[in-house]
Amino acid sequence: MKKWLNYLPTIFIISIIVSLIAYSSQGSLRHMNYSEFQNLAKTAEFGNSSLTISSNVIDVEGVYTDPSQSSKNSTAFSVLVPNTEENLTWLTKTLEANGGQISIEDPNQGSVWLNVLGQLIPFLLIGVFFYFMFTKMGGGGSNKAFEFSKNKARMETDVKVRFKDVAGCDEEKEEVKEIIDYLRSPKKFTDMGAHIPKGILMVGPPGTGKTLLAKAVAGEANVPFFSVSGSDFVEMFVGTGASRVRDMFKTAQKAAPCIIFIDEIDAVGRQRGAGMGGGNDEREQTLNQLLVEMDGMVDNNGIVIIAATNRPDVLDPALLRSGRFDRQVTVNLPDIRGRQQILEVHARNKHLASDVELDNLAKRTPGFSGADLANVLNEGAILAVRNKEKVITMADLDEAIDRVMMGPAKKSKKYTEKDKWLVSYHEAGHAVIGLRLEDADMVQKVTIIPRGEAGGYNLMTPREEKYFHRKSEYLAQITGLLGGRTAEEIVFGEISAGAVNDIEKLTDIAKNMVRVFGMSSLGPIQYANPQGNVFLGRDYTQGGNYSVGVAEEIDKEVRKIVDQCHTECHRILTENRALLDLIAHSLFEYETLTNEEITNLMKFGQITDPNAPAIETKEVEAELEENTPPKLPSKASEEELDAAKNELTKKKED
Structure with missing residues (x-):
């Protein structure tokens, strides 16, 4: 249906053009009243005509030629004549005077519904057109008011990422393995009287793989993965963020067991009451609702929340207490062994030259995050294509390191x-x-x-x-x-x-x-x-x-x-x-x-x-x-x- 609505403006414009063409084709038809027709009948020569006789009038349509005019072209005409016996006899005599032939039309031959629809279709098209434009601009429909408070979490039911795709963080994987076991078989934990952590906070510099690790947990456990950003909750209207939090947990409860991943949680989880002018009411209400959903009057069993941030120092203490984010997993920058493993993961689909040694590359990139290392290999592949090479050489990767650290070389800039x-x-x-x-x-x-x-x-x-x-x-x-x-x-x-x-x-x-x-x-x-x-x-x-x-x-x-x-x-x-x-x-x-x-x-x-x-x-x-x-x-x-x-x-x- 939505696909056809996209073509509605085009259909509307075509209908208007067709109507204008039909109207212009009728422009040569002369509509006369009864008196004009009586005067014309005295001098004109009529051709073939048709009479549609109804109870009150006779609808006459035909062509005529006026001898008084220099041009001998025929002109179409239409006139309504009162239905009397004298007028019918006079019309028959006048129209057949010059050899013209008369045909009688049945007034009931046309469908009344078709006539009605023919008159209503233009108005229907105009109405549908304006309805389409109104809804397209987002101004109409009461559904918008309800959709505004819906959560913006994106659900993935078949996550392809696995632990083998996440390298350089072996200790971090050990910390989240219990979550995978719980999501697979929660009964063995409940039988032992153990409660699995409700929330895991992943802390670390940007690009270290916090989001990738969270997706790998969902992939290994084979559960739905809801991903949302902290900024998706905060709106200019007070109460919208809290409503979205409630709706997100309500949706996740239907898909439990599942994982909710909140990226950049510091956008909504900052300390309450901070700032020169006091806290933001909308953000604080959203945070309050998140605190209640995580550990409040409602028990959201089967839902594990994983959040990521690189600013844990600004988070509200109530968010970090036991029972909410029970466990913090620090995802640090990889060491030399981790960098080599990350390079091996990202080099799977790369055509590397035989002289490329990833261990040497790892030694030359201290302080690089996983995202930086992926970018190094990608930049090397781009340089190899640019140089029309069949494989990625060490020279390409060496230049790629310089590009990631300092930017491209300005070879056109000349020193004195x-x-x-x-x-x-x-x-x-x-x-x-x-x-x-x-x-x-x-x-x-x-x-x-x-x-x-x-x-x-x-x-x-x-x-x-x-x-x-x-x-x-x-x-x-x-x-x-x-x-x-x-x-x-x-x-x-x-x-x-x-x-x-x-x-x-x-x-x-x-x-x-x-x-x-x-x-x-x-x-x-x-x-x-x-x-x-x-x-x-x-x-x-x-x-x-x-x-x-x-x-x-x-x-x-x-x-x-x-x-x-x-x-x-x-x-x-x-x-x-x-x-x-x-x-x-x-x-x-x-x-x-x-x-x-x-x-x-x-x-x-x-x-x-x-x-x-x-x-x-x-x-x-x-x-x-x-x-x-x-x-x-x-x-x-x-x-x-x-x-x-x-x-x-x-x-x-x-």
Whole structure:
């Protein structure tokens, strides 16, 4: 029916066109009154005619020719004549005077219903057309008022996702296996007197697979899966959200056992009474109804609620208490083993080259979520198609990692020679700190090709993934972030604005060391709430939990940490000036260096053949003289070049 209603406007327009054509075809028919016909009958010559005789009138239709007119064309006419015996005799004589023939029509031959329908059809079409337009705009029908309060949960009865499709979260799977057993056979739990958790809250960063894990639970248990977003409950009309919650549980009760999945529950489950102007009544009523449905006067047996959020700190305490969300499952970012498993899952339908090693790819992507890893393989496949390759190569995946982290390369953007030297030494400074500082991250890749907002970047990964970081590791991170700015100071005698992102990161690390981690002379005292939420009204009136004097001491400690790291960074770069120049010159020439090439530069002085002998001092001097950057204060001294030569020769002999 809905399909035909979509064609109704077209049918209406066609009907109007047909009616206009029919009306225009009747435009040549001359309708006369009785007096006009009497005058015309005196001079006109009539052709064939038809008479429809009824009780009161005679309907005459035919054609005539007027001799007084210059044109001899026939004209159709129609006239109603009073039904009398004299008029009937006169009509017969007049119409047959010039050889015309008369046919008598039965007035009852046509159907009365057809005539009535013929008159009503245009009005019916107009009425149906306006009804269609009215309902299409959503303005009519009392059903809209009832549909407005209906829940927007989407039900899937045959979920295809299984645990094998969810990788990198083995512990999280163990936490939800009881839910699957309960949904499959609840009797063995009730016989033991156990109550299965009514709600499971999945907490974790975006893209870690919370939604996918919830669908896998429904798929493994083979039960209906209701999915809804927290924002689907909140509307501008008070009471709508609560009504939708009631309707959702009522619908789910009919399909029990089942799973209700609420994504981004913080949209409706935030703390009540928070905010500068008080809470939102509609959101709070919705939350109150959700609390009642989960553990109130109504017992919704067979319904398991799984919710996901990355902001558990803003949720209402009543929502997190036992009996509602009994269990919290933290879905963290995957470790190296988890990343490899995730890559294997997403590589099932990918055509990878024989040299692609997913374990190496996992090592180069610390901090990537499952969604990021899926995007890396997808970007690699797109690049392979763009390059008209038959398989996805490691070069495609390497470029895909850079795209996911920093965006596509801006190869059309050209540096001036001075800026190119500046960026080369800036990135070389980061690389040298990563190579020479023990606790610093490992250098995987260095490039001066612009990406996103950065003029170049270093891809640095931890030497080993840890859950806890030591103070020396934080200091090494700050020192590494200062490497680019310090290299500019040493080589060019001035600094640029290219280190703004580095300064932002190192400042946050230094402040956390002092205010949160207690890694300063102020002692193990926390001077800040690491989970403070400004948008919650309570934080505006809470104020700082330390005095003005302590704030001054905090600033001094932060500056002390940064100055200490800056001094250490300056020392390392000065002692390794030859290596800094070598990496910078290589970046200036090749623009991108990999981990293997940087290692070869450090060990052998060249990037091509690691088995070749170390370069001589004269070659280093010649290269520095040939590619001296603008405003370079001084090239490497003779002592530095001799020290570099001796060190490289010693490493080769070892």
